Structure formats: structure tokens, C-alpha cells
Amino acid sequence: GAVVSQHPSWVICKSGTSVKIECRSLDFQATTMFWYRQFPKQSLMLMATSNEGSKATYEQGVEKDKFLINHASLTLSTLTVTSAHPEDSSFYICSARDIRGYEQYFGPGTRLTVT
């Protein structure tokens, strides 16, 4: 089946530093990838939609200069949290849409803790 990986699965960083999270589609190509954020006991909230080779589309209220998204290839998208603060601590999940269809396949998530 379609597999999406995320790296790292867990990261701790100090306040003010930047951290990059990778999302890879392992056995399919994805023109579109999605980044979600999940707070404890809350729903997944879509942060942005990235299309290969073009700029990401951010949801209202998401700071594009803080959450940098790059989708340089059909199998890789990255989310960089810049100048991280404790309030950025969360669970970040990506999904990828198979180029051949409309189903989204989800990665296992990355837990970010900012101290």
C-alpha cells in the first residue's frame, strides 16, 4: 500500500532555533502534500497545502514566514518551523495525495517540543 514517512518522529529544540520536518511518499508520487497540526485531544487542523514546484497555500491564521514549506520533488515536502517558541510545541502530521487519484495517505506524525 501507499506509505508516507515523516522524519524525525520526535524532536526537542530550544526556543529561538529552527527545526525541519520531512515528509516523504515512499512508493508513489504526490503532486500535492498537506501539513496538519494536532493539539492534544483536538482535531487535526490543516496548516497548508503544498504543490510540487510551486508555493504553498496557507490556511487563514497560519504564519507563512514562520512555517516554511518546500515541495521540491514529487516525493518530498519539508516543513521548517523557524524561530520556534514553546507555543509551537505540537504534533505535526503530513499527508500526500497520490498523483493517480484523490485519496490522501498520512504520515505517522512528528512530535515537536520546544523548550
Next chain:
Amino acid sequence: GDSVTQMEGPVTLSEEAFLTINCTYTATGYPSLFWYVQYPGEGLQLLLKATKADDKGSNKGFEATYRKETTSFHLEKGSVQVSDSAVYFCALQSGGNEKLTFGTGTRLTIIP
């Protein structure tokens, strides 16, 4: 805007019990409806879906029927197993929009 309201958990059941997880939605037009499942340490997986009113999605013994009149998509299973322990998310997708709107998730624990 679109929203999904899902039964709060956690839900704990004995093996072979009947399961219902309620889900209602608010959306413009005629959305597609989904149930996703997240097993420990894994990503969300599509469990079942329905794309129009009165459709019934089914998979692995789970069922959900798209009820337009009650704007609901309740998840049911007649006899749960320990392996069904997971977090279940109800979601919708409006029109041609790729965006998924999720409920808060329901953690299900099945005890032997």
C-alpha cells in the same frame, strides 16, 4: 464553514460488544464523508467512505451510512475485537475541495 462533531471519548468496551461512534457534520453542498483510523505509532488510514446520501461505506466489519436528513455518519461494528483499539476520526471533504475537515477523534479501547 464546514465542521465535524464527533462523540467524545475515550470509549472502553469489552470484546465482542457492539460499537457506535457518533459523527455529525455541517457543510455547504454535498460533502464526501470519511472515517479514518489511527493505530498506535502509525499514520491515519482510511477506514471507509461515502460520497453521496444513503451510501453505506464498509470495511473490516465497520459500517457507516451517509444520512443527509440528520447530517450524520455514525460508525458501527457489531462485534469489536482487541485489535480494533485505536483512535477514530470522522472527516468530510466539500465539493471539489481537497481539504479534509476532521472531528476531534475518539479513542477506543477494547478489553479482552
